[in-house]
Amino acid sequence: xxxxxxxxxxxxxxxxHLDPVKLFLSADIVVQAVMAGLVLASVxxxxxxISFMLRMVGVRRRCDAFERDFWKTADFEGLLAEKGKGDSxxxxxxxxxxxxxxxxxxSRTPDRDGTRQRLAGAMDSAIAQEAESLAERLNFLAxxxxxxxxxxxxxxxxxxxxxxxxxxxQQNSSLAVVxxxxxxxxxxxxxxxxxxxxxxIAYNRFSHSVDRLEARLQRFADRFHAGLxxxxxxx
Numbered sequence: 001x002x003x004x005x006x007x008x009x010x011x012x013x014x015x016x017h018l019d020p021v022k023l024f025l026s027a028d029i030v031v032q033a034v035m036a037g038l039v040l041a042s043v044x045x046x047x048x049x050i051s052f053m054l055r056m057v058g059v060r061r062r063c064d065a066f067e068r069d070f071w072k073t074a075d076f077e078g079l080l081a082e083k084g085k086g087d088s089x090x091x092x093x094x095x096x097x098x099x100x101x102x103x104x105x106x107s108r109t110p111d112r113d114g115t116r117q118r119l120a121g122a123m124d125s126a127i128a129q130e131a132e133s134l135a136e137r138l139n140f141l142a143x144x145x146x147x148x149x150x151x152x153x154x155x156x157x158x159x160x161x162x163x164x165x166x167x168x169x170q171q172n173s174s175l176a177v178v179x180x181x182x183x184x185x186x187x188x189x190x191x192x193x194x195x196x197x198x199x200x201i202a203y204n205r206f207s208h209s210v211d212r213l214e215a216r217l218q219r220f221a222d223r224f225h226a227g228l229x230x231x232x233x234x235x
Contacts, residue, residue, distance in 0.1 A: 023187045030158050031158055031184060034152065035188055038191040038195050039191060044140065045199045045202070048138075051137075055134075056206075059134070063090045063213075066087065066088045066091050076098055090220055092130065093127055093130070100123075104118055120221075134210050135210045138206055141206070145199035148193075149193060152192020152195075159186075160182060
């Protein structure tokens with residue numbers, strides 16, 4: 001059979017459009033493993049994206065409610081007991097400050113400068129802990145965003161190597177012989193980009209959200225620290 005006949009036969013049996021399932025099933029086992037791993041990573045990325053968005057909406061709403069009531073009350077400890085310190089990041093920061101305040105002012109003559117420093121340190125530590133807790137799962141997004149394209153490229157390189165091997169086995173370098181294997185190989189890179197692009201966008205966006213919340217908690221802590229410092233001056 002001549003090369004023209006081979007091309008005509010391949011064209012007659014070729015699908016009219018790309019079929020991802022067929023590309024996956026026709027790929028080499030190594031390329032299939034790469035594709036499956038990237039698809040799983042992409043699914044996990046989207047689960048993190050959705051769960052983080054919902055979590056941030058809840059965190060902002062709880063912080064708004066707590067801070068609105070916090071600045072209206074004169075009994076901070078009573079409010080914390082009512083709301084619960086685990087209800088919001090703002091509540092946990094306030095609880096850390098109040099705890100240090102009670103320990104530092106237990107004596108009749110508290111060290112004012114030392115108390116102020118310990119208050120700032122306790123609330124800063126609580127803020128850092130809140131930011132780390134929120135950003136904990138974002139590391140996976142950063143990893144997928146940086147690694148997935150190279151994993152997909154590995155699958156592509158392997159698939160192209162396999163295509164050239166088939167050329168040598170069949171002693172035929174026509175496009176009809178090479179094209180299917182190259183298409184399957186390039187599909188691995190496409191899946192890698194499909195996993196990496198949302199991961200990078202989400203990581204940058206969510207990191208900014210965490211930074212904004214951390215700055216908000218810092219402003220809340222500074223305002224609370226100023227109020228406690230004024231009360232300390234009266235002791």
